Amino acid sequence: MIFMLAWKNVWRNKKRSLIILTAIALGLGCGLFASGTMYGMWDSTVNAAIDRDLSHIQIHSENFKKENLIGNYIPDGLELKPQIEKMNGVKAVSVRTIIEGMAASATSSSGVEIKGIIPDEEQRVTSVAANIKEGKYFEGLSRNPVVIGRELAKKLDLKLRSKIILSFQGPDGNIIYAAFRIAGIFETESSLFDKSNVFVRQQDLFSLIGSKPIVHEIAVRLTTVQIIDQVVNKLRNKYKDLSVETWQQLAPELSISYETLDFELNIFLGIILFALLFGITNTMLMSVVERMRELGVLMAVGMKRIKVFTLIIFETIMLSITGGIIGMILGALSIWITAQKGINLSLFAQGLSSYGISSHLFPTLPVSYYPVLFIMIIVTAVVSAVYPAIKAVRLNPATAIRMY
């Protein structure tokens, strides 16, 4: 009956309860939506980085990690590919030949990383092919096709089918110059990536450097990211001399931001609840002051102080939880609705792309946030209720009955 009495008391002054409920619901709803947007932004940034070039796991020779030299390739790298492909949980593998070099046009030049790939395989591991905005992915040109980013094309003032000169140091130390023709121009979420990477066919690169096929990087895409540690451990055990790294180790800045995001979002929601705490306290205080006589009567007829205290705490928790649940539904619903088509931030695309953030974000929030938030709401309610509840139990019943 205490529960029932508390619930009925919450609705005693409907207007006042609805005002604070709306404040709680909107505060939490908007807070959750903002959190979902931030989370979605980081989620898409991380996924975009994985899709763009990181993939889930990368394998290099230890020396290549120290210095990106053409000679620091993975011994028998091509032979590893079929072995890795056979492993459980591996979706696709791409072997890459990576050479630091320069890209030049008639008007300008720029430092780039030349990535020699097998186009069909790379397509299964990363999204460069899907991000081609002009031309085609290594199609339409039979000799030395190259795929470059929009930013690089802009910088070098190049168009589709334009000639581009790539220069780099060969295995013998001589500088090699080669003319390529632009088959496709890609555009990803990261302007930095688009400016500093060119993709060529591995076979063209091998004929230019005149060496046997060499591989500097093996990029591994998994069926699901959940098994990453398991696969990495297997790879490390199998290839003890090689460096096997997850995307988190390859891009620690992304990984750290992603991990601290949880903490930051909890702080963010905590601040909203802290502000709401004063509103809830005020509402409960009004409710207690209005009922001084009634509370006095309850104590006069034999209701223990601890029960009166509990009654006020229950009322506050019920009020807060009702608002909190509505807020969580509002937040979850707004996240779900906007996640269907995503939020288009193309107006700010330029600014976002310099940070590698997608201009089309899909709000999302892990389900684990909701129980944590629920507990935070209860804690807020209890803290809000303490002062009004103390005020209630300090009443002298004899005075309260006569004075109020």
Add this chain to the structure above:
Amino acid sequence: MALIELFDLQKTYNEAKIPVYAVKGVNLKIEKGEFTAIVGPSGSGKTTLLNMIGGLDQPTEGKIVVDGTDISTYKPDELINFRLHHIGFVFQAYNLIPVLTAKENVEFIMLLQNLSKSEREERAKELLEAVGLGERMNSRPSELSGGQQQRVAVARSLASHPSFVLADEPTANLDSVTAEALLDLMEDLNSKFEMTFVFSTHDSKVIKRAHRVVTLEDGKIKSDEIRKVIVKNEG
């Protein structure tokens, strides 16, 4: 042994600064089954005395023995428990819980006593029928008239099987017809169940029906009139 015994009861407020002597040495014995009115002008110490008898206030000196228990040295929490099990209250402004129905208001006291749901429901029904509100058990106080609300308050005061009922100006907010009907009910409960009623009142209707009238003046008992003949119910 009397049901309520007051021994040289004194209550002084603001002792340290300018002391106000509200009750100055009251000795009184009230027997079980009495229908007693405590009367007196404002400032006579009537309320203070009633609060002390009801365990809502503690005496500065003297002793209060209710049902053989000295409650004058009880701590506030012990007094709450004592009130719950020994004293029924009827207030001037009814003071029912507005969000609960008549039945729930009566049940609430028994809930505080940790009685089972079936016991509570049975007794609440029985009491509300006894005060003539068997048909209005599920009405909220706002749906009842003043007289009906005060009847619910009487039923509530009896819910805990108290030793006596303390009624503070119970008829002050009622019109005369309703007040008479309420007093009929109380008299009836007094004669049927030997329930002791102690009133604090200015109302001549209550004074007229009381078996005993204790008059206070300046914190002391001025007169204690015990009537042998009870005025009969005329309605």
